[in-house]
Amino acid sequence: MQNNIVRYDLPASLVVFLVALPLSIGIAVASGAPVVAGLIAAIVGGIVCAVVGGSPLQVSGPAAGLTVVVAELVAQFGWKATCAITAAAGVLQILLGLSRVARAALAIAPIVVHAMLAGIGITIALQQVHVLLGGGPRSNAWQNLASLPAQLAAPQWATVLVGGLVIAIMLSWRFAPPAIRAVPGPLVAITIATAVSYLPGLGTERITIDESVVEAIGLPEMPQGSWTSIALAVLTVALIASVESLLSATAVDKMHTGPRTDFNRELVGQGTANASSGLLGGLPVTGVIVRSTANVGAGAKSRASAALHGVWLLVFSVLLVDIVEMIPMAALAGLLIVIGVQLVKLAHIDLARRTGELVIYGVTLGCVVFLNLLEGVLIGLVLAIAFAAWRIVRVSILAEDLTSRLGTGGPPRWHVAITGSCSFLALPRLNAALSDIPHDAEVFIDLNVDYLDHAALDALQEWITQHRDRGAEVTVTETGTARMEFAHSRPPRRDTEGRRVIDALRLIWPAQLASGVNRYSNGLAPLVRAGMTTGTAHDPHTMLLTCADARILPNLITDSAPGELLNVRNVGNLVGADLSVESALSYALNRLTVRSIGICGHSGCDAMHDLMHDSADGSMGRWLDHGADSLAAFRAYHPVAAAAADAGFTGADQLSVVNVAVQVDAVRRHPQVAARLADGSVNIVGLFLDLATARLYLVDSDSITETDQHGAPVTLTTPK
Structure with missing residues (x-):
């Protein structure tokens, strides 16, 4: 275990730390919260969820999915009160996890979740494009859109250059050589943009941190307002954080082959992290798919990686916090724009189109952007339920x-x-x-x-x-x-x-x-x-002679529809001198247009057992006299007997294979068949069905071959 931590989890934790650092800061800025609140949430989410949670490889922290919600809560209640709401939401999550209803959260229509995340992404991008252009975000999407033309007409080119550089690096990072791509793209983009921002003439606004992480820790304040609005805020944070975390855990489970997620324990872990983060002055915490993907991709084997990434964030926040104040706001704006746009996934839109749910996706997205997150999700759920009900009752x-x-x-x-x-x-x-x-x-x-x-x-x-x-x-x-x-x-x-x-x-x-x-x-x-109506002619392509054994189903083993087979059955699939076989051959060749004649034997045949041991008497014994040629050929070491032995068949089953070969030869010599064989209008096929394995074999004069080894189905017909 210790070796795995040092070999796999320690390097993976460093990769996740480098991914989480700029994202945590950027999400805090976009939420209108103190910058250190993002770092506190990242530290708590990494350590607490790793220790208490039920997902072995998921990494938790502040997530873009709650950015819009937190921004609205800060505007309505203030930051300290928002921390209290976060803590209360965590307690609610713990209660939900203890009540073992975690899987119920997964019942929310995925298309609504996809649209919700896309709506959040568009909202973030609309806000941050103003910061990128040198202005400030407006209070809602309508105002951001309405003021965008004026902002585009008078941009601040220094901020556009810095933010645009981050966007360019992040979008092109996937084309970098693998060795270079091992370094997280967001970290590279922020580092390069920060260095460029110090060039002469490129002065831009930078992040301001009024207090350290230690100084920022403090108890929250009780929200002021109606209990209804407070309860609704708590419920909103708890539900969105729970759904996003459980969906992320489900996705992470698909990325690795290790232990699966205990969803109820994961919900308790997420609730514990949110209660802790709120009490310490941090943002809400959820499972984050970006960090989790980086964790799995870096080779993490246990929850130690997520916990260690939280430790590295704590060390950085205490000892190196001055580095954060060097980062330009425009660089974070570029980072958040890319994150927001990436939440709108073309694959989700295409899935909605193919499954007939594009209306649900579009309405939910529009309502999240132009109304608010909770109303948008509720409208989307109602619409999804209405669509499902319509499909059920239709x-x-x-x-x-x-x-x-x-x-x-x-x-x-x-x-x-x-x-x-x-x-x-x-x-x-x-x-x-x-x-x-x-x-x-x-x-x-x-x-x-x-x-x-x-x-x-x-x-x-x-x-x-x-x-x-x-x-x-x-x-x-x-x-x-x-x-x-x-x-x-x-x-x-x-x-x-x-x-x-x-x-x-x-x-x-x-x-x-x-x-x-x-x-x-x-x-x-x-x-x-449709295949049995009186308007359909009787025109089978194959005559098939099989044993009368009840386990042989001719149409099933040849996958034939009604009207395709002329079935003839008798004990032991013997041609002999039986009038029924004679009349069937005459009918097939003179009245019908049969192009194939098949003889099918099988394993475990009672007739072949009785023929081999001479144990039948009466009418059964007289009938089996027609199999004398087969028994003689078997005792004379017929070539196909050796082939059957090589295929693993023994005793009476070898005789059954020989019997098929002998009956095929008998049909070929038949006067009515010989002429048709000469002109190529009929072909003869020998088949053997092994009941124990349900495998069908082709039987020739000296070989037995499993049909699926030919690379194509058995062809029982030839062109007319």
């Missing part, structure tokens, strides 16, 4: 005329698909769709819903009754989890238990078969109906 109703497509005689044929959540809200659209259907049409209704209330059911049943009374046919299939039979017997709910049972089948068939037929009728039938 139902798709499609009524389609199939008459021209099917091209059949008789009455018109219509298909009605109802998908989603069908409630009374859907009645206008449901009635409108059903009213378009001709009175004499034959109607197929697919009801694929996860929610069905009695109002929607009554409307549907009433229309079905009226349509049937006119002599037309209506067929209803239910593929969703909400069933018509329960709509009148209980409150509507989403579940997976609403399975109807066909009573007539239950009386004469086993329950399993009745349930299977029911699942087909109400589940699969609508999906395969």
Whole structure:
């Protein structure tokens, strides 16, 4: 453990310290708080959260996400009272963590959080661009925008040069060589800009620190004002700090493979840090993704790195605070502009566009910028909930005329698909769709819903009754989890238990078969109906002879739809002299346009076991006489038997493989098949299914090869 701290965490802590130093100062300036307040928060956040918190590699400190909130609190209550609000927010965070509701904070729509951060970034940039131009920030975004043209018309070029230099260095730093890029870009930018600001003729306003970190420590003052406004301020700081910290911890967990975050403990740690920071005169603290990313990227292995970075900040703040007063305000303005712009992420905007949430993003961002942070977030959450509710209750109703497509005689044929959540809200659209259907049409209704209330059911049943009374046919299939039979017997709910049972089948068939037929009728039938209509010709591309074993599912192992396979099954997949195989070959080659003939055996075949051990009698024994050639070939060491042994098959399974090869040869010699093989219009394929692994093998006259080793699926057809 000690070796890891020295080898990994100590160097990483120095990198994070160099990243955190200019950011902490800049955030304090942007918040309208004393500069030392940013340093106090960085020290407390680094040490306390590392010791108490639940995220092993997250680094905490003052964050841009609370800059706007703190600036408003300072303007409304004053700095000392803002410290009291920060401490109270920390206590609330501790209570939330102890109540184990931390994960509930993650339920806030991410798109709202993304828009909130983007709005904060734009607000910071609008404020600091005035400082960059030599002026001062206005009180709100409207005033910052309105006064910007006048500020642009009369800039102070010295401050523009210094601040612009910081912006240029930070934006171009990612293009620097890796060895140089190891030094944090913000530190390089601030250092170079500070040095340039001392050139003759470039006098600019610099940071002023009225007291040291030790002198700044003092108890907060009780806020003056209504209890409602104070409580709202405490709640705002606590919620935003909690959400930002937990989201940051979630992101950090994805960056490494070590221990995961204990979210409730992390919330207690963040609350302890905020209570401490507020009591000591510091800014609010949150988990900061920029510092955490630097921490992980620098190779940190434990929470010691975050704690040590706080120690380095403390040493700097006590011994080297005079260096801070050398930094020009314009340099910090350039730093904050870049930070603000980087909070607006194009990836988030693109995600919102692709997921249909761009309206939520835009409205939330606009309200955060032009109203205030709390109102913007609340409006965004309400809008997100409204969108989610609309998507949940929305139902798709499609009524389609199939008459021209099917091209059949008789009455018109219509298909009605109802998908989603069908409630009374859907009645206008449901009635409108059903009213378009001709009175004499034959109607197929697919009801694929996860929610069905009695109002929607009554409307549907009433229309079905009226349509049937006119002599037309209506067929209803239910593929969703909400069933018509329960709509009148209980409150509507989403579940997976609403399975109807066909009573007539239950009386004469086993329950399993009745349930299977029911699942087909109400589940699969609508999906395969298009391939089973009378307008579709019977034109399979392959005839497949398989064993009658119940574990062999021909359409499943070949991924074939209805109408693609001509299935022939018998015990042991034997060609022999069986009339059913003869008639199937004749039908496939003379009446149909089959282009492939497949023979499929399998492992664990009882027929091959009985054939090998001569253990069958009666009709089974007489049938297995057709496998005599296969048994003789196996005993004569058929080449494919050796290949099967090499593939790991033993005993009767080797005989099964040999049997496939022998039956393939028998089909090739068949008079009806030989001519088609000669002209290339038919091909023969041997297959073997290993039930234990569900692997399918190709069987040739002297080899057995797993199909997925070919790099492509087995081709059972050839061009006509």
